[in-house]
Amino acid sequence: VTDALTTLAIVGTARGGEPASVADPRADAVLxxxxxxxxxxxxxxxLLAAGVRAIARFAGALPxxxxxxxxxxxxxxxxxxxxxxxxxxxxxxxxxxxxxxxEALTAVAACGQRLPAARLADAGKVREPAxxxxxxxxxxxxxxxxxxxxxxxxxxxxxxxxxxxxLERAFDEEKAAARVVTLTRARTLAPAxxxxxxxxxxxxEKADDxxxxxxxxxxxxxxxxxPFLEAALGDRSQGVRDQAAALLSQLPESAYVxxxxxxxxxxxxxxxxxxxxxxxxxxxREDVRDALVPNVSAGATARAAxxxxxxxxxxxxxxxxxxxxxxxxxxxAAREASGVLAGLANGATRSRDGAWxxxxxxxxxxxxxxxxxxxxxHHWTRALFAALPAEHASAEARSLxxxxxxxxxxxIYGCAAxxxxxxxxxxxxxxxxxxxxxxxxxxxxxxRAARVLPRECFAAALAPLELPPTADWLTRTHDxxxxxVRLRHVIAEESALARRTA
Amino acid sequence: xxxxxxxxxALAPDASAVxxxxxxxxxxxxxxxxxxxxxxxxxxxxxAVYQVRVDLASLVGKCSCPSRKFPCKHVLGLLxxxxxxxxxxxxxxxxxxxxxxxxxxxxxxxxxxxxxAAQAPEAPVDETGRAKRAEQxxxxxxKGVEALDLWLRDLIHNGLGGIEAQPPAFWEGQAAxxxxxxxxxxxxxxxxxxxxxxxxxxxxxxxLDALGRLALLTHAHARxxxxxxxxxxxxRQRVGxxxxxDEVLGSGARVADAWIVLGQIVxxxxxxxxxxxxxxxxxxxTLALVLQFAAGNATFEEAFVPGTAFRGEVAFFPGPLPHxxxxxxxxxxxxxxxxxxxxxxxxxxxxxxxxxxxxxxxxDRTAFxxxxxxxxxxxxxxxxxxRTGAALALETRDVLRLLALSGGHPVDVSGEWNGAFVRPLxxxxxxAFRALGGPT
Numbered sequence: 001v002t003d004a005l006t007t008l009a010i011v012g013t014a015r016g017g018e019p020a021s022v023a024d025p026r027a028d029a030v031l032x033x034x035x036x037x038x039x040x041x042x043x044x045x046x047l048l049a050a051g052v053r054a055i056a057r058f059a060g061a062l063p064x065x066x067x068x069x070x071x072x073x074x075x076x077x078x079x080x081x082x083x084x085x086x087x088x089x090x091x092x093x094x095x096x097x098x099x100x101x102x103e104a105l106t107a108v109a110a111c112g113q114r115l116p117a118a119r120l121a122d123a124g125k126v127r128e129p130a131x132x133x134x135x136x137x138x139x140x141x142x143x144x145x146x147x148x149x150x151x152x153x154x155x156x157x158x159x160x161x162x163x164x165x166x167l168e169r170a171f172d173e174e175k176a177a178a179r180v181v182t183l184t185r186a187r188t189l190a191p192a193x194x195x196x197x198x199x200x201x202x203x204x205e206k207a208d209d210x211x212x213x214x215x216x217x218x219x220x221x222x223x224x225x226x227p228f229l230e231a232a233l234g235d236r237s238q239g240v241r242d243q244a245a246a247l248l249s250q251l252p253e254s255a256y257v258x259x260x261x262x263x264x265x266x267x268x269x270x271x272x273x274x275x276x277x278x279x280x281x282x283x284x285r286e287d288v289r290d291a292l293v294p295n296v297s298a299g300a301t302a303r304a305a306x307x308x309x310x311x312x313x314x315x316x317x318x319x320x321x322x323x324x325x326x327x328x329x330x331x332x333a334a335r336e337a338s339g340v341l342a343g344l345a346n347g348a349t350r351s352r353d354g355a356w357x358x359x360x361x362x363x364x365x366x367x368x369x370x371x372x373x374x375x376x377x378h379h380w381t382r383a384l385f386a387a388l389p390a391e392h393a394s395a396e397a398r399s400l401x402x403x404x405x406x407x408x409x410x411x412i413y414g415c416a417a418x419x420x421x422x423x424x425x426x427x428x429x430x431x432x433x434x435x436x437x438x439x440x441x442x443x444x445x446x447x448r449a450a451r452v453l454p455r456e457c458f459a460a461a462l463a464p465l466e467l468p469p470t471a472d473w474l475t476r477t478h479d480x481x482x483x484x485v486r487l488r489h490v491i492a493e494e495s496a497l498a499r500r501t502a
Numbered sequence: 503x504x505x506x507x508x509x510x511x512a513l514a515p516d517a518s519a520v521x522x523x524x525x526x527x528x529x530x531x532x533x534x535x536x537x538x539x540x541x542x543x544x545x546x547x548x549x550a551v552y553q554v555r556v557d558l559a560s561l562v563g564k565c566s567c568p569s570r571k572f573p574c575k576h577v578l579g580l581l582x583x584x585x586x587x588x589x590x591x592x593x594x595x596x597x598x599x600x601x602x603x604x605x606x607x608x609x610x611x612x613x614x615x616x617x618x619a620a621q622a623p624e625a626p627v628d629e630t631g632r633a634k635r636a637e638q639x640x641x642x643x644x645k646g647v648e649a650l651d652l653w654l655r656d657l658i659h660n661g662l663g664g665i666e667a668q669p670p671a672f673w674e675g676q677a678a679x680x681x682x683x684x685x686x687x688x689x690x691x692x693x694x695x696x697x698x699x700x701x702x703x704x705x706x707x708x709x710l711d712a713l714g715r716l717a718l719l720t721h722a723h724a725r726x727x728x729x730x731x732x733x734x735x736x737x738r739q740r741v742g743x744x745x746x747x748d749e750v751l752g753s754g755a756r757v758a759d760a761w762i763v764l765g766q767i768v769x770x771x772x773x774x775x776x777x778x779x780x781x782x783x784x785x786x787x788t789l790a791l792v793l794q795f796a797a798g799n800a801t802f803e804e805a806f807v808p809g810t811a812f813r814g815e816v817a818f819f820p821g822p823l824p825h826x827x828x829x830x831x832x833x834x835x836x837x838x839x840x841x842x843x844x845x846x847x848x849x850x851x852x853x854x855x856x857x858x859x860x861x862x863x864x865x866d867r868t869a870f871x872x873x874x875x876x877x878x879x880x881x882x883x884x885x886x887x888x889r890t891g892a893a894l895a896l897e898t899r900d901v902l903r904l905l906a907l908s909g910g911h912p913v914d915v916s917g918e919w920n921g922a923f924v925r926p927l928x929x930x931x932x933x934a935f936r937a938l939g940g941p942t
Contacts (some may be wrong), residue, residue, distance in 0.1 A: 002706065002707065003707070005710070006706050006707045006710050009658055009661065009662050009706065009710045009713075010661055010662045010663045010706050011661050011663065012658065012659055012660045012661025012662075012663070013658055013659050013661075014659050014660060014661070015661065016661070040721075041655065043654075043655035043656075043658040043659045044651070044654075044655050044717065044721075046658050047654055047655065047658055047713055047714050047717035048714065048717055048718060048721060049714070050710045050711060050713065050714025050717070051711075051713075051714030051715045051716070051717050051718035052714070052718070053711070053714065054711035054712075054714050054715050054921075055715065055718070055859060055863050057711075057921060058855070058859060058865075058920075058921030059855065059856040059859040059860070060856065061852055061855070061921050061922075062852070063848045063849070063852070063888070063892035063893050063894050064885065064892070064893040064894070064895075065891055065892060065893070066893075067878055067880060067885045067887050067891075067893035068878075068887075068891075069876050069877075069878035069887060069910060070878075070910060071910065072876075072909055072910030072911045073909035073910050073911070083507075087524060091521050091524075094517045094518075094520075094521060095521075117906050117907055117909060117931075117932070118903075118906065118907055118936065119906075120902075120906040121902050121903035121906040121907070123902065123906075124902055142906065142909050145909055145910065146902075146905060146906060149878075149879055149905065149910070150879050150901070150902060150905055152902070153902065475549070483521075483525070486525065
């Protein structure tokens with residue numbers, strides 16, 4: 001509701017005229033008082049009346065009396081974590097370092113402690129879902145209270161899992177990206193019911209949304225989903241068909257995988273130690289429907305993609321069972337078969353099968369980078385390395401250090417697993433040696449190394465390095481490396497102390 | 503150093519300096535560590551050896567490192583180290599003595615200059631020339647104020663409807679004319695007006711309030727001869743006539759007290775950072791506003807740590823109410839404020855505000871410390887509710903921090919009040935004062 005004086009100012013005195021009163025005693029007193037003096041034009045009197053009223057409002061401001069707050073937070077049951085651990089949490093938040101934050105928060109939880117109340121004010125800076133879950137888990141009674149009274153941090157109420165009913169409502173109401181998250185969450189709780197929601201809305205979804213939403217079925221995937229996925233193979237969108245095929249290929253007993261097996265029987269054969277391929281004379285409608293080729297007239301150019309999809313869609317164990325070859329021997333046999341290695345690499349990275357990953361890595365690493373497509377080679381070595389399970393990753397990284405090559409730093413960078421002590425020590429020695437020799441090959445790997453070094457290597461990692469005085473970028477990388485290691489060191493020390501105290 | 507870690511880290515220029523300062527707050531990189539009544543110092547082994555010293559009275563430090571941040575991470579690290587564990591007393595090395603002496607000499611020069619300005623008769627400068635220049639400026643300002651008055655009246659004549667569509671140049675042009683007219687204070691007010699249109703549902707009313715207060719100022723300026731000298735002096739300052747620092751230190755009213763730093767706000771402007779620090783005298787309960795300005799990354803001349811107190815004298819700028827001030831002398835090193843005088847409820851606080859406004863109607867904001875209030879979030883808005891149930895609207899900027907620290911329990915809050923909203927400056931919760939209100 002706008003008061004009369006403001007309305008007059010909005011309209012303008014040119015159009016609003018000179019009213020005798022603006023229904024505000026203080027403003028009216030100024031308007032009429034100054035008007036009587038006749039020294040100030042009406043526009044000026046309006047301004048002065050507004051100024052007087054503003055000061056009077058400031059001086060006479062009255063508090064509101066109808067604000068009531070919720071009940072106060074309950075007493076904390078857990079002790080607060082140590083200031084050092086709290087500092088580590090704060091540093092990880094400030095650095096937007098999700099991995100480090102997760103490590104620090106997990107340590108707080110493992111110690112049976114909670115974050116101090118003051119740290120909860122940083123909840124607004126925590127964005128990543130896994131970090132939020134971990135943050136909420138150590139937010140204590142104060143966090144649960146904040147979740148109730150301040151909607152922007154409602155996510156702090158971890159204990160209150162959303163019911164499947166609530167998820168269904170959200171799925172109906174949310175926008176596309178949020179619906180994928182909701183559907184994924186629902187698949188962990190009630191997979192069949194969640195799939196039914198998608199089936200119900202399927203005809204009305206846009207093609208891009210259909211493909212994305214279908215991807216959510218990867219969570220809780222089972223043969224119960226097979227009929228729906230089979231139907232999705234007939235979708236008019238290539239993206240949806242590809243997604244359906246990718247999901248069906250993860251069900252080894254599915255009819256889809258069986259159809260691939262039948263094709264593979266026809267197409268692949270072993271002659272001596274070489275895998276030979278007998279390409280179909282022409283593509284069939286069934287090949288298109290199973291998302292192996294884009295259309296029946298695709299021609300010979302689609303052969304490599306066909307082979308990659310065919311091989312990638314079959315369980316890796318099929319090859320050993322059929323040809324009685326080890327992964328390494330089969331990779332060697334297939335080295336000339338167009339698309340087969342790409343299919344195997346896809347299957348291996350998806351299933352994270354250590355033996356196949358190692359065999360394929362050895363193959364790609366053995367290729368001459370000068371004669372191959374470097375981008376493809378880089379892609380596969382990095383992808384395969386990143387998929388290595390923990391027990392293989394350290395050994396592989398060590399072997400890479402024995403044979404440094406052009407792809408070395410990025411491969412180590414891609415190593416997702418924690419390193420063992422031997423690899424950590426070895427890496428640190430190599431870094432020092434390479435810096436002493438004036439080379440910086442391993443420097444790009446420092447960032448990753450800071451996160452995967454085992455705690456036994458922290459002391460060595462924190463020892464000063466001899467850096468060239470002029471290399472600012474090197475100093476920055478090194479300082480960041482040590483800062484991350486130092487934080488992990490604090491987290492480890494405080495965790496150990498808390499456990500001993502407990 | 504009798505401060506808390508948070509208080510020391512509040513001096514840091516940014517978050518990365520906080521992290522670096524904490525990291526250097528461990529004994530390992532330090533050697534030749536020592537402290538006296540005046541200073542703490544040490545050498546830090548970084549990529550070179552840096553000499554680091556801090557003047558304990560002002561918390562101003564100096565480091566031989568090449569960093570352009572002030573204070574640098576080494577100064578912060580030394581302060582953190584001093585807070586975490588007592589530093590053994592030692593005799594000041596030459597490089598510390600030299601620096602402290604230089605600071606004392608500079609301060610002495612300033613004091614002497616101020617005293618001279620206050621006591622000595624005016625130097626026999628070119629009186630005629632000075633009077634002529636003053637008259638020229640007066641005429642220029644008067645013309646600028648007249649033009650501003652006309653501009654303001656035109657706004658009301660044509661109406662404020664649609665003014666939100668005006669480009670920034672509409673406001674900036676008028677501000678530039680006031681700068682040309684040597685009325686920079688009024689120019690700043692006009693620039694601030696540009697922020698109001700279109701923001702929030704009640705912007706026309708807020709704009710009219712601000713225009714009205716500006717019109718009162720121009721009106722008062724025009725009638726300056728009829729006003730009391732102190733009010734005339736206040737109006738001159740608000741128009742843009744500066745009062746030299748020496749004059750304030752030399753002849754401004756002085757109040758000695760234990761000054762508590764209630765809080766501070768730093769506002770970023772295009773080429774400048776402006777800092778408002780609110781001090782509250784523990785014994786006299788006098789409020790003092792210290793304004794400091796710094797260009798780019800430069801440090802503010804004096805360091806104030808919210809939640810600390812120091813004994814000293816404050817000199818006030820001329821005006822009908824002790825308000826804007828300079829710290830004339832510090833006679834103790836800052837310590838954690840043990841007791842902050844507080845209002846028991848908002849009724850008492852608002853009575854105090856009204857009394858201040860009665861003396862200085864042009865006051866646009868004031869500060870307070872109130873006991874036992876509960877921060878409450880209510881939808882999009884937030885409030886502070888006192889023990890009687892009275893509530894004031896709260897700026898929502900720091901509301902999560904306030905809620906987290908209070909948990910719905912009563913806490914003591916320092917804030918800045920502009921008649922509409924409380925901007926929180928600090929909160930005393932669980933026995934510790936925490937500064938609120940980061941850069942805008």
